[in-house]
Amino acid sequence: MQVTNDTVVQFNYTLKNEEGQMLDTNVGNTPLAYLHGHNGMLEGIEEALTGKEEGESFSITLAPENAYGERKADLTQRVPIKHLHGAKQWKPGMIATVHTEQGERQVTVIKAGKFMADIDMNHPLAGLTLIFDLEVVSVRAATKEELEHGHAHGEGGHQH
Numbered sequence: 801m802q803v804t805n806d807t808v809v810q811f812n813y814t815l816k817n818e819e820g821q822m823l824d825t826n827v828g829n830t831p832l833a834y835l836h837g838h839n840g841m842l843e844g845i846e847e848a849l850t851g852k853e854e855g856e857s858f859s860i861t862l863a864p865e866n867a868y869g870e871r872k873a874d875l876t877q878r879v880p881i882k883h884l885h886g887a888k889q890w891k892p893g894m895i896a897t898v899h900t901e902q903g904e905r906q907v908t909v910i911k912a913g914k915f916m917a918d919i920d921m922n923h924p925l926a927g928l929t930l931i932f933d934l935e936v937v938s939v940r941a942a943t944k945e946e947l948e949h950g951h952a953h954g955e956g957g958h959q960h
């Protein structure tokens with residue numbers, strides 16, 4: 801089965817920067833699952849996976865505009881430290897998760913005080929050209945329920 805709109809795709813990824821340094825991988829863990837064609841995945845990745853089949857492995861290079869955007873200079877904010885999620889103690893350079901009206905967002909801690917922290921709202925991967933090694937693990941038709949919810953269920957997807 802090919803990856804088309806309304807299929808659920810499970811895939812493995814290894815993310816590297818232009819220098820070939822590994823930044824992230826899910827290999828060794830559960831494959832990621834998403835519903836294709838519903839904006840659930842980075843657009844550049846969905847584009848690259850379109851038409852691929854189970855078992856295919858390949859690499860793509862995404863310029864910042866196709867990945868997490870360019871880095872913006874004026875995205876520093878001061879927020880209460882209790883709004884930062886992902887660790888108990890914060891140091892400069894650490895990645896935190898914050899909840900915004902647009903959903904969860906990853907930010908970088910610039911300075912952490914006792915009650916307030918300065919954070920850089922740019923995505924940690926903004927401004928970077930990214931190389932993804934991708935492997936399609938499985939492709940299946942989405943269920944009616946998944947289409948109604950707009951996301952994949954089961955292993956690697958939403959659990960609810």
Ligand code: ZN
Pocket residue numbers: 946949951952953958960
């Ligand atoms: Zn659901």
